[in-house]
Every structure is written in C-alpha cells, then in structure tokens.
Amino acid sequence: MENCQQESHAITTTRKTSNIMENEHRLLEKAVSETEGNQNSDTFSANRGVAAFPCDKKLSYERYEGGRCEGTRRPSGDRSDRSVKFQGVTEVEDSKSPNGTLKSEGEDQQLSDISEKKCVRCGRGFCLTMEGKYATQEKCIHHWGKIENAVAPQLPQPHKVGVVGPVRTIRRYSCCGGKPNSGGCSVGQLHVWNGFGPGVNDSLDGYVQTRVRKTFPPDGNFGIYAVDCEMCYTAHGTEIIRVTVVASDGHLVYDRLVKPESDVIDYNTRFSGITAHDLNENATKSLRDVQNDLMGFINADTILVGHGLENDLRALRIIHGRVVDTSVIFPHSNGLPYRRSLKTLVSEFLQRDIQQDSSGHCSFEDARACMELMLWRIRTDFNCIFQSGVQNFLQLQNKFACICF
Numbered sequence: 001m002e003n004c005q006q007e008s009h010a011i012t013t014t015r016k017t018s019n020i021m022e023n024e025h026r027l028l029e030k031a032v033s034e035t036e037g038n039q040n041s042d043t044f045s046a047n048r049g050v051a052a053f054p055c056d057k058k059l060s061y062e063r064y065e066g067g068r069c070e071g072t073r074r075p076s077g078d079r080s081d082r083s084v085k086f087q088g089v090t091e092v093e094d095s096k097s098p099n100g101t102l103k104s105e106g107e108d109q110q111l112s113d114i115s116e117k118k119c120v121r122c123g124r125g126f127c128l129t130m131e132g133k134y135a136t137q138e139k140c141i142h143h144w145g146k147i148e149n150a151v152a153p154q155l156p157q158p159h160k161v162g163v164v165g166p167v168r169t170i171r172r173y174s175c176c177g178g179k180p181n182s183g184g185c186s187v188g189q190l191h192v193w194n195g196f197g198p199g200v201n202d203s204l205d206g207y208v209q210t211r212v213r214k215t216f217p218p219d220g221n222f223g224i225y226a227v228d229c230e231m232c233y234t235a236h237g238t239e240i241i242r243v244t245v246v247a248s249d250g251h252l253v254y255d256r257l258v259k260p261e262s263d264v265i266d267y268n269t270r271f272s273g274i275t276a277h278d279l280n281e282n283a284t285k286s287l288r289d290v291q292n293d294l295m296g297f298i299n300a301d302t303i304l305v306g307h308g309l310e311n312d313l314r315a316l317r318i319i320h321g322r323v324v325d326t327s328v329i330f331p332h333s334n335g336l337p338y339r340r341s342l343k344t345l346v347s348e349f350l351q352r353d354i355q356q357d358s359s360g361h362c363s364f365e366d367a368r369a370c371m372e373l374m375l376w377r378i379r380t381d382f383n384c385i386f387q388s389g390v391q392n393f394l395q396l397q398n399k400f401a402c403i404c405f
C-alpha cells in the first residue's frame, strides 16, 4: 500500500511539472481511444487496459466482483506474462474507485491479491488470486495444434477444362485445419498459464543444483543421460507429472510419475499421455523425492541431453550446466525463437516416426529419440572430420614426399 501511495504521489508530481509529457499523454490517449472506438476519453476502460492481448477485447475478469479488475492497465508494449500485482497502476485516477471515491485500504489489498495471467492456449487474459484460486471462471476455447504451412488443393482454371491452377500454400492449424484467425476447436474447463514469473524462472525456491562428484570415475565417464518430462497445468502454472531418464545405450534408467504440488487444472493428456487415473493410482513420488533420486546419479559433470531441455530442468527445479539440446544442435532455418519439433527431427534424420499415439506422447520414446539424434550427429560429424582428416593427411604426405624426394 505504502509503495502504491508513493508511486501515485510521484506520478502526480511528475504530471504537474511536465506539461509536455501531459500533452503527449493526452494525444496518446486520444489515439488509443480513436483506435478502439472508445467514446470515453477521460478514464481508461478495462478494454483499453488489456490491449496487449491481441485476441481479447473484453476480458472475463471485468466480471470479477463488479469489475474491480478494471484498474489494471499495463503499458501497451508489455507482452510479459503480466503476473504483476494490481498495485502496479500508472494512473493517478486508479487510486480512486470507478465512482471517483478513494478506495479503502482493504479494497486495495484485495486487488493486490489478484494477479493477471495470459492463457498459453488461447491467449486470453484471466485473473488468479495469490492462493491460486480462479477469479475468472471461463472455458478455454483454443486450438491444440500449431499453425503450419500446407499445400492447398489446386483449383480448376475457369474456362480451361482439365487445367488446374498453380500450387498454393496456405497457413492453417495442424489440429483441425482451421485458418489462423479461426475460433478454437477444443474446449478446456479453465484457462491455463506457464508459471513463468519475472526473470523467467521467478524465485528459485525449491531448486537444487547438481553437485561436483567427490571422486573421479575410474573410466572417466561422469554419465550421459537423456531426460524428458511430461507436465500438467495447475493454478500455479505447469507442473511435472512424469520424468524419464535414458542412458546413452538407450536403456531406461529412471521413469516415475510425480504427484503435483497443486490441484490439477488440466492433465494435458493429449500431450502428456497421463490421465487422472494414472496419477491417482501410480504416482508415489513428490518432486522433492525425484530430485533426491536424480541427484544420486547425476552430478555437475554429467551431460544431460534433451529437446527444449530448459523446460524439463525448470519443471524438475534442477540447476545444471552441462547440457546438450537437440533444438539447438538442429536449429530452425529461421533461427530463434523458432524451433524444430522433435518429431520432425526424428523423421528427417532418423527416418522414423515418433509421437504417433493419439493418447499422448511417451517421455521414454522422446528421451530415447533425443539420445539417438545426438549419437547420429556425433557419428556424422566424426565421419566428416575423419574423412577430411584422411584427405589432409594424404595431402600432407604427398607434400612431404615431394620435399624429401
């Protein structure tokens, strides 16, 4: 509260002493108002407050307790996960209630207990309390697939019998073939978010760091393992529900179902392959148990292989330095943030199909595929080096022979 009042005071002082900025601000207000067709230019409406959500002109959280969320206006360029508390208002007017009266301390406190998130499936905004209770009770209508390029059927040419038009590519959702701007084809009970906080990882509570092994291994091998995790959605973001570790020879080293710490909002079964029944019947380990197990055979010098490994390590809450990521080793032609899917890489380089099961992915299959991809890469690169080395060696030998004889 005190910070909020200080911030408001600072803004008031700034506005009084800077007429130029005030004029610019009015112009900006006018421009935004005209853009959105908002007739009321005196106060910021809830719609304007969520302009950073491209697909969301009217957020459901306006309904929360008589539209109390309407004070949450963020800079229009801010596309972060928007998990900042409601005290981060930038307008002096926001310290007043909609009817112009000053808000009580309790009311402000209630607002500051709510955070605004962005749904990772449909892009809409929604409100959560700090305890993880949904203030926005709204179904999540989304596409579960990705937008991809596809070849459109060739159209017959008008007035030319038997002649078809040129080949065209169209962009469509892989799940239903819908256009990029089409409504969703799947319905979730609630919106979900990724759990990322400020600084991506938010606080490091519960994280463990791999330790340096006290003794040097006799064979000099600190271990090479592929890791893959499956996640579900809870009110606190994604949480791990399965972890699989595979050795470099492909055999299974560790595979456990993990009990999530918070209530599950969506089991993400389409991708995780895990159902509520699986977890209720077979999950015996907590995340802390899994961390202890993994620390038993993964040390600071162990090489971990994975695809988008930062997501797995974040879910495991493990800090580890020696990683090999197949999404980096096999980069997308457009560069980051684009990444090639594991399925595509395996199809192209290993000439086989994975993730064919409609009931969800298998982390064992994915981890094994990562390890195979890396072994393929190493084999291919070493062959190139070896062949190149032999040629260089022969060239050098010839030169040496010329000099000597």
Ligand SMILES: [Zn+2]
Binding pocket: 119, 120, 121, 122, 123, 124, 139, 140, 141, 142, 190, 191, 192
């Ligand atoms: Zn959603």
Ligand SMILES: [Zn+2]
Binding pocket: 142, 143, 144, 145, 173, 174, 175, 176, 177, 178, 184, 185, 186
């Ligand atoms: Zn779809």
